[in-house]
Amino acid sequence: MQVALAQIDIKFGDPDENYRRVAAAIKQAAVQQADVVVLPEMWNTGYALTALDQLADFNGVRTQTVLTDLARQYQINIVGGSVAVARNGHYYNEMLVVNRQGKLLSRYDKVHRFGLMREDRYITAGRTENRFVLDEVPAMGVICYDIRFPEWLRKQAAQGPQVIFVSAEWPTVRLPQWRLLLQARAIENQAYVVAVNRVGSDPDNDFGGQSLVIDPLGQVVAETQDQPTVVTATIDLQQVAAVRGSMPVFADRRTELY
Numbered sequence: 001m002q003v004a005l006a007q008i009d010i011k012f013g014d015p016d017e018n019y020r021r022v023a024a025a026i027k028q029a030a031v032q033q034a035d036v037v038v039l040p041e042m043w044n045t046g047y048a049l050t051a052l053d054q055l056a057d058f059n060g061v062r063t064q065t066v067l068t069d070l071a072r073q074y075q076i077n078i079v080g081g082s083v084a085v086a087r088n089g090h091y092y093n094e095m096l097v098v099n100r101q102g103k104l105l106s107r108y109d110k111v112h113r114f115g116l117m118r119e120d121r122y123i124t125a126g127r128t129e130n131r132f133v134l135d136e137v138p139a140m141g142v143i144c145y146d147i148r149f150p151e152w153l154r155k156q157a158a159q160g161p162q163v164i165f166v167s168a169e170w171p172t173v174r175l176p177q178w179r180l181l182l183q184a185r186a187i188e189n190q191a192y193v194v195a196v197n198r199v200g201s202d203p204d205n206d207f208g209g210q211s212l213v214i215d216p217l218g219q220v221v222a223e224t225q226d227q228p229t230v231v232t233a234t235i236d237l238q239q240v241a242a243v244r245g246s247m248p249v250f251a252d253r254r255t256e257l258y
């Protein structure tokens with residue numbers, strides 16, 4: 001499976017410009033013959049949380065339309081990062097996943113709100129899992145701060161996903177932790193981790209990219225720097241079976257104890 005990391009800059013509070021940037025990145029991924037393109041977190045608005053009443057995508061309609069059209073046009077699966085969505089009088093940080101036929105496979109609202117970036121004040125937390133199948137490969141997706149909660153990822157990974165997709169706006173100052181957390185999530189779940197962070201700045205933070213593809217042994221197989229880019233990498237899913245076969249970590253869990 002060829003995965004493309006769409007590490008874009010996000011223009012703060014400017015959805016029109018950001019939809020253009022995302023369309024260009026998806027086109028670039030398709031030109032590079034990626035099977036799946038992964039976007040960063042909150043790419044429609046950035047963390048313009050105080051203006052969500054004007055900026056959030058109402059019911060996610062615009063995002064769903066744009067992503068399903070692009071998926072069909074370029075015949076590419078899209079792990080749609082996340083966007084700010086307004087629904088039922090609440091705001092959500094929501095990931096949409098679309099397959100290459102243009103079918104919406106899942107919608108996931110970020111479960112763990114990140115207080116340091118004031119999500120707890122503006123965003124309603126999700127409650128549901130995010131597992132889906134892309135080209136017959138079982139996969140799952142989480143959003144940024146979610147990766148600090150291994151039990152949340154484990155609960156889902158134990159049900160079969162071989163690839164964990166992560167979309168983020170992770171500030172530069174904590175990138176060493178980003179890397180280690182992602183490597184740990186790959187090792188303990190014996191899965192590929194494909195993680196995309198944004199670049200650029202907003203009024204509160206700088207974002208240094210370092211999007212990563214990590215194999216089930218925790219080794220970094222692809223990595224970006226701190227500039228906008230679309231990078232494609234190959235993930236070998238037979239490695240997941242090999243690693244799981246050689247050390248049956250899931251079967252060895254003591255679920256009667258925890």
Ligand SMILES: NC(=O)CCC(=O)C(=O)O
Nearest residue numbers: 114144145169170171174
């Ligand atoms: N957008 C986020 O959830 C950021 C999470 C983060 O920076 C962290 O350290 O965790």
